[in-house]
Amino acid sequence: QSVLTQPPSMSAAPGQKVTISCSGSSSNIGNNDVSWYQQFPGTAPKVLIYHINKRPSGIPDRFSGSKSGTSATLAITGLQTGDEAEYHCGTWDSSLNAKVFGGGTKLTVL
Amino acid sequence: EVQLVESGGGFVQPGGSLRVSCAASGFTFRDYWMSWVRQAPGKGLEWVANIIQDGTETYYVDSVRGRFTISRDNAKNSLYLQMNSLGAEDTAVYYCARENFGGNAPNFDYWGQGALVIVSS
Numbered sequence: 001q002s003v004l005t006q007p008p009s010m011s012a013a014p015g016q017k018v019t020i021s022c023s024g025s026s027s028n029i030g031n032n033d034v035s036w037y038q039q040f041p042g043t044a045p046k047v048l049i050y051h052i053n054k055r056p057s058g059i060p061d062r063f064s065g066s067k068s069g070t071s072a073t074l075a076i077t078g079l080q081t082g083d084e085a086e087y088h089c090g091t092w093d094s095s096l097n098a099k100v101f102g103g104g105t106k107l108t109v110l
Numbered sequence: 111e112v113q114l115v116e117s118g119g120g121f122v123q124p125g126g127s128l129r130v131s132c133a134a135s136g137f138t139f140r141d142y143w144m145s146w147v148r149q150a151p152g153k154g155l156e157w158v159a160n161i162i163q164d165g166t167e168t169y170y171v172d173s174v175r176g177r178f179t180i181s182r183d184n185a186k187n188s189l190y191l192q193m194n195s196l197g198a199e200d201t202a203v204y205y206c207a208r209e210n211f212g213g214n215a216p217n218f219d220y221w222g223q224g225a226l227v228i229v230s231s
Contacts, residue, residue, distance in 0.1 A: 002154050033215040037155070044221035045155065050211045056219060088155050090216035098171045099145075099157035099216040 003028060004089055004102035011108040016079050020105045022072040022089030028100060030070040032092040036063075039086045039104075048087075049074065076107075084109045112136040112220045114206050119225030126196050130225045132189040132206030140164070140184040143209040145218065146191045148202035156202075157216055159191065160209065173199075196229045203227075 005023040012018040024030065034052050037045035047056055049065035052072065064075045072089055089102040118130040132144075145160040159170045159180040168180050179192040189206050204225050207218035 033213050033217075035215050035217055037218075044205055044224060045218075046221075047217070047219055050215070050217045051213065054211070090155070090157075092214035092216075096172070097169070099160075099214065101155040101157065101216065103154040 002103040003093055003096070003100040004091065006087075006089060006102035006105045008103065009106045009108065011110055012079055013110050014079050014081060017075060017077045018079060018107065020074045020076075020087050020089075020107070022074070022102050024070050024072075024091065026070060027095040028070075028091045028093040029067065029072055031094065034065065034067055034072040035090045036065055036072075036074045037088040037090065038083075039088065041086075045088060079109050081109050083107060112208070114208065114220055114222035116204065116206055116222040116225035119204065119227050121228050121230065122196055123231055124197055124229055126229070127192070127194045128196065128227060129190060129192045130204050130227065131191075132222055134187045134189065134206075134208075137208070139182075139187040144180075144182060144189045145207045145209055145216075146180060146189075147205045147207050147216070147218070147221075148200075149205070149224075150199075150202040153202075155216075158204070161189070193227070196227075198229050201227060201229045 036049040039045040053065045086104045093100045113135045115133045122128045146158040177195045181190045206222045208220040210219040211217040
C-alpha cells in the first residue's frame with residue numbers, strides 16, 4: 001500500500017482537461033515538494049513536474065502542477081491520445097525519511 | 111546524450127544474492143546524487159536507495175536496509191546495487207535514476223531502461 005493516494009484510473013475525451021489528485025499528509029506532501037512522472041507501458045518514467053509546479057525543458061505547458069495543504073494535483077489540458085499513460089506523484093516523507101510515491105493513475109483517453 | 115544502462119538482472123532463488131549495475135554516460139557522473147527505484151509487476155514506484163556524489167553517504171528505504179547496499183565507482187561511471195537475502199517481495203524492475211533539481215523529493219531527470227529481478231524457487 002502506497003504512502004500517497006492516487007485514483008487507480010481515470011478517463012477523459014481528447015481535447016478535455018483532466019486533473020489527477022495525489023493525497024498525503026503533513027509528514028509528506030504537506031511540508032515538501034512534489035514531483036510527477038508519466039510512464040508508458042514497458043518504459044521508464046519521465047519527469048513532467050518537479051518542485052510542485054516546475055516543468056523541465058521540453059515538457060509542454062499543457063501539463064501543470066499545484067499543491068494545496070496535504071494534496072497535490074497534476075492537470076493536463078488539451079488531452080491527446082498520446083497522453084494515455086500511467087501517472088505517478090512523489091514527494092519526501094519526513095516520518096519515514098524516504099522518498100515516496102503514489103500507486104499511480106492509469107489515464108485513458110477515449 | 112545522457113544514458114543510464116542497467117545490467118545484471120535475472121532469476122534468483124529466495125535467500126539468494128544479486129548485483130545490478132548501471133553504466134552512466136553523457137554527463138559528469140561524479141557531480142550527481144544517484145538513486146535506485148524499483149517497480150514490482152503491476153505496482154507503483156518505490157524508491158530503494160540513494161548515494162551522494164562521492165559515495166560517502168547512503169540512504170535506504172526501511173524494507174531493504176541491512177540487506178541491500180548501494181555503491182558507486184566514479185572512475186568507472188558506474189552505480190551498483192548489491193542485493194542480499196532476497197525475497198519474493200523484491201521481485202521488480204530496478205531502475206537507476208539521476209537526481210537533479212535539488213531537494214529531497216523524488217526529482218529524477220534521467221532513468222535507465224530497467225533491470226528485471228525475479229526472486230522465485
